[in-house]
Every structure is written in structure tokens, then in C-alpha cells.
Amino acid sequence: MQVLVLGLILWVASHLFKRVLPGLRAKLGDLPGKMVVTVLSLAAIILMVIGYRRAEIVPVYTPLPGMGHLTDLLMLIAIFLLGVPHSKGLVKTRLRHPMLLGVLLWAFAHLLVNGDLASIVLFGGIGAWAVVSILLINAQEDWKRPAPGGLRSDAIGGAIALVVYGLIAGVHIWLGHNPFLGTYG
Known part of the structure; x- marks a missing residue:
């Protein structure tokens, strides 16, 4: 640890x-x-x-059954949000911190399906860092909303997110953690 x-x-x-x-x-x-x-x-x-x-696996709480499906959806959204700062889409004009929100969503999604101490330390710690980063940036910098972009750019970002999601899921399956089972433990 x-x-x-x-x-x-x-x-x-x-x-x-x-x-x-x-x-x-x-x-x-x-x-x-x-x-x-x-x-x-x-x-x-x-x-x-x-x-x-x-x-060492030290159980702290038992995740609710079926939370893996919600985690799958949240992870797809998180991956999309990680790419938003690099796009010129409409979503970029609506969210000030899409990448940090994606990290926070990633952390929360993993805490839904992992109730052991190491997971709480890792995902909770990264999630806390994302929140602190958002607060510090908001306190130190003004935000000027970017010019509105097009939905085409967001659609391309969504397609890229699907491909990246598939690659990440493949790595999880290769490591013995199938993200599509719905329940872990």
C-alpha cells in the first residue's frame, strides 16, 4: 500500500x-x-x-449488484470528456473543466464497483485531486467561454471515445477484469 x-x-x-x-x-x-x-x-x-x-485486498464495503453496467456507461462518458478540451465541439463551450470532470467521473465509476481499501485510496485520491484542482483553477483564473463549436466535432469525439473505450475494455478483459459482467467481487 x-x-x-x-x-x-x-x-x-x-x-x-x-x-x-x-x-x-x-x-x-x-x-x-x-x-x-x-x-x-x-x-x-x-x-x-x-x-x-x-x-492486499481489504474489503471496506460491498458494491451493489449490477453497478458494473452503470460504471460502463459512466466510463464511456468520462472518456469522451477527457477528449473534449482537444475538440472544437459544442460540449467544450458548456463545460469549464471537462477533463477534470472526466477524471472525477472515472474515479466515481470505479468506486461503484470496487469496495476494497486500495481502490478507495487510489480512486478516491485521484477524485479528490480533481476536485481540488477545479477549485484552485476557479479561484486563480477567470474563464472565457470558447466560441461555440459544431456538433460534428462532438460526434467525432464520441466515435473516438468508443474506440478508446473498446481498447480500455480489452485491456481490462486481458487482465482478468471483464467490465461487462455487471457485478464484481
């Missing part, structure tokens, strides 16, 4: 660096600052995956 927590701390620290210590981040410069965050983020992901896979 320590490796998981270390990875989570590294993730949060690297992603909040710009918000909490903007002067120090500015001194690094744009490209070097982004490189530091990228390297720390990759290390964080590796530590979180290793820590989560090694963590």
Missing part, C-alpha cells in the same frame, strides 16, 4: 505544482516545467499501478 500512496502523492504534487507554487514553476520555464511534470506523472502512474496490483 505504501507504493500506491507514494504514487498518489507524487501525482498530486506534480499536478498541483503550478497551482500551489506558481513562482517556482515559472522559474523553471515552460518546456522544462512541463518536462518535470511529465516525468513525475509517469513515475506516479507506474508507482500507482504497481502499488495497486500488489495491495
Whole structure:
């Protein structure tokens, strides 16, 4: 569990660096600052995956039967939201933080079907980071709504989300966690 927590701390620290210590981040410069965050983020992901896979299963709550189906739907929406900032669609003009909302939805969806301590630490921690990030950005920056885009761009984003969702589902099945069963345990 320590490796998981270390990875989570590294993730949060690297992603909040710009918000909490903007002067120090500015001194690094744009490209070097982004490189530091990228390297720390990759290390964080590796530590979180290793820590989560090694963590002892300590049940905390029992997920409700059939929650896997709701999780499947929420994950498709979350994946779509992760791509919205890179589109010129209508959704981008309606949501200020689509990527962070996608991460929050991803975390919530996983907590619906995973009731063990390691899952609560991982998904709850990432979800809490997303909420804190939204609050910090809102407090530090004004938002200017982007020019309205077209539904075509959102439709393309939806198609891409379906493909990515299929790939992620395939990886989950390969790892022995079929996301289409509806009930886990």
C-alpha cells in the first residue's frame, strides 16, 4: 500500500505544482516545467499501478449488484470528456473543466464497483485531486467561454471515445477484469 500512496502523492504534487507554487514553476520555464511534470506523472502512474496490483485486498464495503453496467456507461462518458478540451465541439463551450470532470467521473465509476481499501485510496485520491484542482483553477483564473463549436466535432469525439473505450475494455478483459459482467467481487 505504501507504493500506491507514494504514487498518489507524487501525482498530486506534480499536478498541483503550478497551482500551489506558481513562482517556482515559472522559474523553471515552460518546456522544462512541463518536462518535470511529465516525468513525475509517469513515475506516479507506474508507482500507482504497481502499488495497486500488489495491495492486499481489504474489503471496506460491498458494491451493489449490477453497478458494473452503470460504471460502463459512466466510463464511456468520462472518456469522451477527457477528449473534449482537444475538440472544437459544442460540449467544450458548456463545460469549464471537462477533463477534470472526466477524471472525477472515472474515479466515481470505479468506486461503484470496487469496495476494497486500495481502490478507495487510489480512486478516491485521484477524485479528490480533481476536485481540488477545479477549485484552485476557479479561484486563480477567470474563464472565457470558447466560441461555440459544431456538433460534428462532438460526434467525432464520441466515435473516438468508443474506440478508446473498446481498447480500455480489452485491456481490462486481458487482465482478468471483464467490465461487462455487471457485478464484481
